[in-house]
Amino acid sequence: MKVNIAGFNIDKELIDKLNSPLATPELISASYARISRSNKSIEELRKEAMKELEKARKTNTNIIFAMGHSSVAEHSVFNIDLIGISRALTELIQRSRIASFTEKSQRYVTFSKDYVVPAEFANRPKLKQPYKKLMDELFAEYELSFNALNELYKKQKPELKTRERECLAKEDARYILPLSTKTQMGMTINARSLENLLRRLSKSPLKEAAELKELLYTKVSAIAPSLIRYIDNDDYTGKVDLEKVGFTGFLQQELPWVKELDLENKVRVINLPTNADDTILASIIYQQGE
Structure with a gap:
């Protein structure tokens, strides 16, 4: 050996x-x-x-x-630093489960006022200004809540050490933070999973996702051009077509011949596994996954 x-x-x-x-x-x-x-x-x-x-x-x-x-x-x-991305985008990225992620934690770190202003608002001041006002208010409330909770836990839980008490306050105050909050994340991902991630980013309507896709591809293809090729939306991977699902339900309800079928007498189950639901769910997850 x-x-x-x-x-x-x-x-x-x-x-x-x-x-x-x-x-x-x-x-x-x-x-x-x-x-x-x-x-x-x-x-x-x-x-x-x-x-x-x-x-x-x-x-x-x-x-x-x-x-x-x-x-x-x-x-x-590849080991990749992702810096200054929104919490909303991290959720999309972390759907790539064949990868490893370590994200700046809202449970352990106090976040200062720093958030993503969507590029979609660039020429829309009537949306951009109220959006920024709301974000500023949320961060102000986050700071007030953290300080108030920290003082409250001093009285309620005097046995806690300072670090433990502050972490508890952060954990409860974090729910006020918006998904636009800027964060950072370390990602370790193989080339195949990265290609899948790039395709997923292509499907997102967010301009932030499109920007990340271009940055990732530019950086990685410069190092390993032979490993990444199919990065554009394939109109399939991970896609759930809700319109077709709804239309199928409509057909089942509205077509006359469906109502006339004598399914109870003409269809007979001859074999059924005990875990049929689990098998069906696993198949759906596999089909919609990567």
């Missing part, structure tokens, strides 16, 4: 000091992609990938996209 550490996450500033075009996760994906079709050792495959970067990129393109072995892209992982 033999175990090698083929790579690990290090800070981008350290990678930059290498000053080498070979400092890209594409080499890992390219070498691992050949494991299933080569008699060579993994060590040899990795050395070959490092000798010819463009050939390694071509391997990724052929195997991931032409042959459809998308899982190969999962060997390439």
Whole structure:
């Protein structure tokens, strides 16, 4: 038995000091992609990938996209700082469950007044001004509530340490904060999941989501151009067509022949699993997921 550490996450500033075009996760994906079709050792495959970067990129393109072995892209992982995004956008991002996130917590950190003003309001002062006024009022109320709760818990829970008491006050006061509150988040995500995330961002009506999509793609494609390709709305992934669902219900109620069907006598269940509901729900979740 033999175990090698083929790579690990290090800070981008350290990678930059290498000053080498070979400092890209594409080499890992390219070498691992050949494991299933080569008699060579993994060590040899990795050395070959490092000798010819463009050939390694071509391997990724052929195997991931032409042959459809998308899982190969999962060997390439990115650590991404997301700074100054709204809480609303974090909820959309975190639907990508095959990824890891650590977000600035409203339970442990006191938030100062800083919120996203939607780009949609740029030329709409009649909406922008009331919006900003409301946000300012919410942050002012948040600060008042935190201070009031902190004083209240001093009296009600004298046994708590200062840090514990303040965290409890923050936890209760945070419900006042709007979803436009700016936050930050560290994200660790593989190339395949990132591609799925970019498509999800494409479907969002928020301009903030569109801006994030472009920034992510620009940053990642500069490092690993062979791993990310299909980033636009595919009109399917994760989509629930509520209009069609509603129309189907309408047909069931309104079409005469549906009412005339003698379903009780003409349809007979011959086999039914005990966990049918769980199976159906799992199928729906899988179909609408990624």
